[in-house]
Amino acid sequence: VVGRYPSLMRDQYHVELDGISITLVEMATLVSGAIRDATTALLGADLRVAEEVIASDNVIDALQHDLDNRTVDLMARQQPVAGDLRTLVASLRMSADLERMGDLANHVAKVARMRYPVVAVPSELLEIVEKMAVVAEIVSNKLAVVIRDRDTDKALQLGVDDDEMDILHRRLFVALLDPAWPHGNEVAIDMTLIGRYYERFADHAVSVARRLYYLVTGEYADI
Amino acid sequence: VVGRYPSLMRDQYHVELDGISITLVEMATLVSGAIRDATTALLGADLRVAEEVIASDNVIDALQHDLDNRTVDLMARQQPVAGDLRTLVASLRMSADLERMGDLANHVAKVARMRYPVVAVPSELLEIVEKMAVVAEIVSNKLAVVIRDRDTDKALQLGVDDDEMDILHRRLFVALLDPAWPHGNEVAIDMTLIGRYYERFADHAVSVARRLYYLVTGEYADI
Numbered sequence: 323v324v325g326r327y328p329s330l331m332r333d334q335y336h337v338e339l340d341g342i343s344i345t346l347v348e349m350a351t352l353v354s355g356a357i358r359d360a361t362t363a364l365l366g367a368d369l370r371v372a373e374e375v376i377a378s379d380n381v382i383d384a385l386q387h388d389l390d391n392r393t394v395d396l397m398a399r400q401q402p403v404a405g406d407l408r409t410l411v412a413s414l415r416m417s418a419d420l421e422r423m424g425d426l427a428n429h430v431a432k433v434a435r436m437r438y439p440v441v442a443v444p445s446e447l448l449e450i451v452e453k454m455a456v457v458a459e460i461v462s463n464k465l466a467v468v469i470r471d472r473d474t475d476k477a478l479q480l481g482v483d484d485d486e487m488d489i490l491h492r493r494l495f496v497a498l499l500d501p502a503w504p505h506g507n508e509v510a511i512d513m514t515l516i517g518r519y520y521e522r523f524a525d526h527a528v529s530v531a532r533r534l535y536y537l538v539t540g541e542y543a544d545i
Numbered sequence: 546v547v548g549r550y551p552s553l554m555r556d557q558y559h560v561e562l563d564g565i566s567i568t569l570v571e572m573a574t575l576v577s578g579a580i581r582d583a584t585t586a587l588l589g590a591d592l593r594v595a596e597e598v599i600a601s602d603n604v605i606d607a608l609q610h611d612l613d614n615r616t617v618d619l620m621a622r623q624q625p626v627a628g629d630l631r632t633l634v635a636s637l638r639m640s641a642d643l644e645r646m647g648d649l650a651n652h653v654a655k656v657a658r659m660r661y662p663v664v665a666v667p668s669e670l671l672e673i674v675e676k677m678a679v680v681a682e683i684v685s686n687k688l689a690v691v692i693r694d695r696d697t698d699k700a701l702q703l704g705v706d707d708d709e710m711d712i713l714h715r716r717l718f719v720a721l722l723d724p725a726w727p728h729g730n731e732v733a734i735d736m737t738l739i740g741r742y743y744e745r746f747a748d749h750a751v752s753v754a755r756r757l758y759y760l761v762t763g764e765y766a767d768i
């Protein structure tokens with residue numbers, strides 16, 4: 323193909339390949355907004371924002387559905403070489419992780435809605451949940467850049483962020499297990515699930531980063 | 546290809562396609578054994594069985610890794626037509642769901658190990674957790690048959706089983722929220738996570754069944 327086109331033109335196939343990457347970045351950006359807004363709803367007992375996050379999960383799902391159809395369609399029409407094929411297969415997996423991250427933001431928003439007008443998070447846990455939420459937002463923001471720029475350094479950083487998430491997650495359990503815990507089981511159950519949602523959110527982000535790292539370098543990253 | 550081979554012989558390509566399906570059935574069978582054994586470990590505080598489940602998760606992971614490599618390799622070498630390509634893409638997704646089901650069985654076993662020699666499940670919740678575990682084992686057993694026989698009726702049954710799982714899951718929360726709950730937060734947290742592991746296990750099984758149904762019928766099942 324090289325030389326058949328003016329250097330600034332890309333053939334249709336490569337335009338479509340780029341388009342898949344662009345949609346993955348778009349998904350990561352939406353997911354980042356979703357977890358940020360879900361956190362706002364959770365920590366501020368903001369019902370309107372919670373409803374918005376819940377309603378917008380469909381947008382992320384639809385984006386994934388459309389992206390996956392385009393990806394499989396491209397595989398079928400273009401019979402890509404092994405390298406491109408691996409990129410396309412990785413895209414399918416990344417979109418599944420990103421879609422799941424949207425679900426998890428949705429779950430956080432649903433806890434906020436369920437407990438409204440009460441703030442689901444008790445005051446002494448606000449700081450730790452907020453820190454987990456900040457890490458979640460950071461990893462999803464970085465993820466958009468990792469995919470867009472094929473940035474392997476940033477991909478590795480996500481492993482460090484995820485370690486921080488795990489530390490916060492353990493701190494949350496320690497707080498829940500305090501013998502002087504005054505809030506009863508309902509709050510403990512909510513906080514157990516909330517903690518798991520944020521932690522799984524970061525896990526899926528790391529999974530995407532790991533795939534991107536492998537695509538770019540051909541090696542498995544220790545993240 | 547038809548007519549180029551004696552009727553009882555299959556060409557290499559179709560042998561490999563069948564092999565992928567056979568490995569998916571094998572994964573479903575292993576996952577079913579894993580959740581059954583994890584339940585044994587959980588309800589009987591059996592450390593040896595818990596350790597076996599935890600150790601054998603590697604087998605399921607390795608099976609997925611090998612299967613996915615074979616699948617992508619087949620795509621690259623055979624340039625399959627659209628129908629076969631969709632089957633192969635679906636196989637990648639099914640193997641991801643099955644691998645995750647193995648992880649969830651592993652999580653159940655880890656709770657059993659963490660609380661050993663105490664039984665992690667308090668006596669008044671044994672019945673409900675056992676029922677959730679029975680449903681989990683049923684769905685994974687059915688799943689092996691669904692994949693092996695491309696059985697769409699059984700695929701639909703998984704939706705009914707999953708509804709039962711959701712009812713049990715809600716019953717578990719009701720029990721945890723009983724104002725007379727005597728066990729404190731640690732047990733409540735364990736049970737919240739255990740409940741979620743079984744429920745997610747069934748969700749992933751339904752996801753596999755849904756994909757199989759679509760592959761066979763070309764229509765989306767309402768499960």
